[in-house]
Amino acid sequence: MLPQETVPTCDDDSLQLSSQLCFATYAAAHAFTRFYKPLLEPLGLTYSQYIVMLVLWETDNVTVKEIGQRLFLDSGTLTPLLKRLEASGVVQRKRDAQDERQVRISLTQKGRDLRAPVTAVWRDVVCGVGLTQDDFDALKNQLNQLRQTLDRAGRRDPR
Amino acid sequence: MLPQETVPTCDDDSLQLSSQLCFATYAAAHAFTRFYKPLLEPLGLTYSQYIVMLVLWETDNVTVKEIGQRLFLDSGTLTPLLKRLEASGVVQRKRDAQDERQVRISLTQKGRDLRAPVTAVWRDVVCGVGLTQDDFDALKNQLNQLRQTLDRAGRRDPR
């Protein structure tokens, strides 16, 4: 008998909640935001704002578009979010002088100062997930791979 | 040297987007809903409505609370969602005669008829994720485990 690629079964029973990889992903993602919420709240950040700040701590003075590409979010999500971050004083929004279509986002001192307490939060989360380094990385890589596959398969006619 | 549990590192570089398991989970979950959207749209369902229907196809005539427990959602999310499902004619909402606090959700014929086309959608998704049965199940189980760990760790003083 030849070794064969076993594709997940598609019989009738498979349409159960417990069989759904999508639901496991969905539920785990929401569990993460629930877990983060009380930790980020004292810092005045939501989970989505937190991942935007991660981008800025890595690369300051980026455009809205660049943030969107890294986070897979669009301007409809980012514009109001960034305005809230600006209102709370952690970032500054400014039209690019060279290309006035773009808006560049830069950290304020208050924004830079948030990095240390957020690092502490992140330590809590790492402990909270209760995984070894290897399992942590393996799971992360599988999910990144899955996202990429889904997004590529999702574009119609990907020639 | 003793074998030791390797906890994920917490040095300064770890606070990068690419190191974040939470972001990988978050992004994969949104990729799933993006992938599902054009497939479910012709059936008049959103992704969230889809997972509610999964519950109902497994167990008809359940209370809002039971749906919430299975999906980790509360009444603030479910009540308006179920009203929309009722408005589109796929479910019926009715106060329980024995306990008037409860609202029981049951499928209409139109709701039962949706099961077949949704099974077809699910086949598309299974192919879209491009995983073998084993990888699919393993990833699903790890995510379920992760969700459980996060939710348990999240409750303060879990005595």
Next chain:
DNA sequence: CAAAGATATATTGCGCGCAATTGATTTGCG
């Protein structure tokens, strides 16, 4: 049986995600 507490759903308010559209700016092409 009445009051107190527990339970189930509904409502309100806020912050996302995202599709679709708009407006401003820049680029590309004849």
Next chain:
DNA sequence: CGCAAATCAATTGCGCGCAATATATCTTTG
């Protein structure tokens, strides 16, 4: 150059998630 197409951000509209609160109903307890 001049105008059409492309690009970027903002806006609008809708459907979640979820905390906090409100309301109605049931249960428990004295």
